[in-house]
Amino acid sequence: MVTFRGETDVDRGFRAYLAEAGLQVRYTVRDVQQDVARIPAIVQEARQLAPDLIYVWGTPATLALVGPFDAQDTRQQYIHDIPVVFALVAAPLQSRIVPRLEAPGRNVTGAVHVVPPQVQLRVMHSYRPFHAMGVLYNAGEPNSQAIVAQTRAWCEAQGAELIARTFRTSAEAQPLADGVEDLVAEIHAAGAQWLYLLPDTFLGTLYGRVTPAALQLQLPTFGAAELAVRSGGALLGLVSRYWSVGQLAGAKAAEILVGGKAPGSVPVETLKRFSLLVNMRVAHQLRLYPPIDMLNYAEVIAVGAAPEPAS
Numbered sequence: 001m002v003t004f005r006g007e008t009d010v011d012r013g014f015r016a017y018l019a020e021a022g023l024q025v026r027y028t029v030r031d032v033q034q035d036v037a038r039i040p041a042i043v044q045e046a047r048q049l050a051p052d053l054i055y056v057w058g059t060p061a062t063l064a065l066v067g068p069f070d071a072q073d074t075r076q077q078y079i080h081d082i083p084v085v086f087a088l089v090a091a092p093l094q095s096r097i098v099p100r101l102e103a104p105g106r107n108v109t110g111a112v113h114v115v116p117p118q119v120q121l122r123v124m125h126s127y128r129p130f131h132a133m134g135v136l137y138n139a140g141e142p143n144s145q146a147i148v149a150q151t152r153a154w155c156e157a158q159g160a161e162l163i164a165r166t167f168r169t170s171a172e173a174q175p176l177a178d179g180v181e182d183l184v185a186e187i188h189a190a191g192a193q194w195l196y197l198l199p200d201t202f203l204g205t206l207y208g209r210v211t212p213a214a215l216q217l218q219l220p221t222f223g224a225a226e227l228a229v230r231s232g233g234a235l236l237g238l239v240s241r242y243w244s245v246g247q248l249a250g251a252k253a254a255e256i257l258v259g260g261k262a263p264g265s266v267p268v269e270t271l272k273r274f275s276l277l278v279n280m281r282v283a284h285q286l287r288l289y290p291p292i293d294m295l296n297y298a299e300v301i302a303v304g305a306a307p308e309p310a311s
Contacts, residue, residue, distance in 0.1 A: 001014075001027050001028070001029045001030070001054075001055045001056075002030050002031075002032065002039070002042060002054065002055065002056040002057065002061055002065060003029065003030070003031045003032070003057050004031070004032055004034060004057045004058045004060070004061050004201070005031070005033070005034050005205070006031055006033075008057070008242055009241075009242035009243045009246065010057060010087050010088050010113075010242045010243070010245050010246040010249070011055075011057065011087075011246060012243065012246060013242065013243035013244065013245065013246025013247045013249075013250065014055060014087060014246035014247070014249050014250045014253070015027070015246075015250070016243075016246070016247070016250070017246070017247045017249075017250025017251060017253075017254070018250050018253060018254065018257075021250075021254050021258070023254070023257065023258065028049060028051065030042050030045070032061055034201075034205065036060045036061055036063075036064040039061060039064035039065055040064075040077070042065070043065065043077070043078065043079055046079060046082060047079075050082070051082060052083070052257060053082070053083045053084070053085060053253055053256060053257055054079065054082055054083070054084045054085070055084075055085050055086075055087070055249065055253065056084060056085075056086050056087075057086075057087055057088050058086075058087075058088050058089065058201055059088075059089045059090060059091075059092075059095050059097070059141060059142065059143045059201065060141065060201055062084075062086040062089055062092075062095075062097055062108075062110075063095060063096075063097060063142070065078065065079055065084065066078050066079055066080075066084050066097065066106075066107070066108050068095075068096035068097070069096055069097065069098060069099050069105075069106055070096060070099075079107070080106075080107055081107065082107065083107055083256045083262075083263040084107055084108045084109075084110075084263065085108075085109060085110050085111075085249050085252045085253045085256070085263070086108065086109075086110030086111070086249070087110055087111045087113070087245055087246055087248075087249035088111075088113045088199075088242075088245060089110060089111075089112055089113070089143065090112065090113065090114040090143040090144075090146075090147060090198075090199040090224075091112075091114070091142070091143040091146040091147060092110070092112060092268055093146075094142060094143065094145070094146030094149075095142040095143050095146065096142065098268055101267060101268040101269070102267050103264060103265055103267065104263065104264050104266070104267075104268055105264045106263070106264050107263050107264065108263055108264075109252050109256075109263045109264070109266040109267070109268050110249055110252060110268055111245050111246075111248040111249040111252065111268075111269065111270070111271075112268060112269065112270040113199065113225065113240045113242075113245040113270070113271075114147070114199050114224055114225070114240070114270070115224070115238050115239065115240065115270075115274050117147050117150045117151050117154065117224075118150065118154050119238065120196075120222065120224060120238050121133075121151065121154050121155075121196075123222075123236070123238045123276065124194055124196070124222045124236065125158075126291065126294070127236055127290055127291065127294065128193065128194065128220060128288060130160060130192075130193035130194050131159070131160050131161065131193070132160060132161040132162075132163060132190070132191045132192050132193055133151075133155060133160060133161070133162055133163065133192055133193065133194045133195075133196055134162075134163040134164070134165070134187030134188070134190070134192030134194065134195045134196065134219075135148055135151060135162065135163070135164050135165070135187075135195070135196045135198055136164075136165050136166075136167070136180075136183055136184065136187065136195065136197075136203060136210065137164070137165075137166060137167070137198050137200045137203060138166065138167050138175040138200050138201070138202040138203065139166040139167075139169075140169070140173060140174075140175060141200055141201060141202065143199065143200075144198055144199075144200040144203075147198050147199070147224075148162075148164060148198070151196065151198075152164075161191070163187050163190045163191065163192045165183045165186055165187055167180070167183070167202060167203075175202045177205075177206055177209065180206055180209050180210060180213070181209060181213040184210060184213040184214050184217070184219070185213070185217065187219070188214070188217045188219045192219065193219075193220075194219070194220055194221070194222055195210075195214050195219050195220070195221045195222070196221075196222050196224070197210070197211075197221055197222060197223045197224060197225075197228045197232070197234055197237075198224055199224045199225045204225065204227070204228070204232075207227075207228060207231075207232035207233060207234075208232075208233075211228075211232055211233035211234055212233065215233070215282065215285060215286070218286060220235045220236070220282075220286055220288055221233070221234040221235055221236075221282075222234060222235065222236050222237060223236070223237035223239065223277075224237065224239070225237070225239060226239040226240065226241055226242050226275070226277070227242070229277040229279055229301070230277065230301060233279070233282060234279060234282070235278070235279050235282045235283060235286065235288065236276075236277065236278055236279070236290075237276075237277045238274055238275070238276050238277075239274060239275055239277060240270065240271045240274055240275070241271075241275055244271055245271065248269065248270075248271060252266055275299055276294070276297060276298040276299065277298065277299050277301055278290050278294070278295075278298045278299070278300050278301070279301055279302065280300050280301070280302050281302040
């Protein structure tokens with residue numbers, strides 16, 4: 001198991017699925033502590049251990065482990081001959097992790113956790129109509145680039161404006177948290193009526209700064225990932241539950257370990273059912289309450305806007 005920022009409900013859901021399926025599994029867990037520069041050493045260790053399968057969390061770690069599908073002459077750099085199951089990857093096609101979803105055709109398959117952006121944007125618009133929306137993201141994450149492109153296309157089709165800002169970067173092109181509150185203020189000053197919290201791995205570590213900054217400006221936030229709302233202080237989110245994403249990844253692993261399927265023949269999928277979360281404590285602070293009919297199917301929670309880091 002290659003985790004990105006310690007254990008999450010995704011990982012617990014994955015292990016629970018395999019346990020419930022009756023598999024006796026010995027896990028070797030390696031956490032990269034949000035630093036994919038640790039992956040090459042894990043690749044070398046995996047070659048020595050020769051596990052039956054590798055589970056990996058998130059887009060940056062997955063790409064560092066298996067490489068883009070169209071990379072050339074990289075067999076020493078990436079894992080090509082051990083089955084890999086990923087979880088919590090937002091855009092595996094656009095990130096070039098797999099060339100297609102139905103039959104990935106390589107040693108990789110997994111579970112996508114993000115509700116299609118177009119669906120999320122429609123929910124956001126139904127809660128509070130908007131003509132301008134902001135996003136803040138890491139330009140170095142391929143999945144974030146892909147979702148921003150989809151969001152921009154949707155906004156253009158609806159006659160809305162997308163106000164995009166990227167995190168500042170170091171000399172080594174790594175994203176920095178410096179000035180994140182200023183970036184939120186820029187988005188607000190440009191006229192954004194929502195701040196869309198993409199499933200951006202780096203952004204997920206900064207909910208504790210981003211959502212309070214937005215709340216202070218009376219700028220509502222919409223979370224694309226469960227913890228953006230549940231502990232990240234966002235107002236609203238249409239999400240896949242982390243536990244369920246882990247269970248779906250576990251089902252993929254079972255198809256390989258028990259069913260004998262090649263990972264390249266196991267489809268990459270997302271969940272079929274999603275959860276609408278409304279943070280009523282934030283709604284009260286914003287004086288921005290959900291439409292009455294939305295309360296018929298939303299899960300209402302009440303948590304503060306000072307969260308733990310999440311992704």
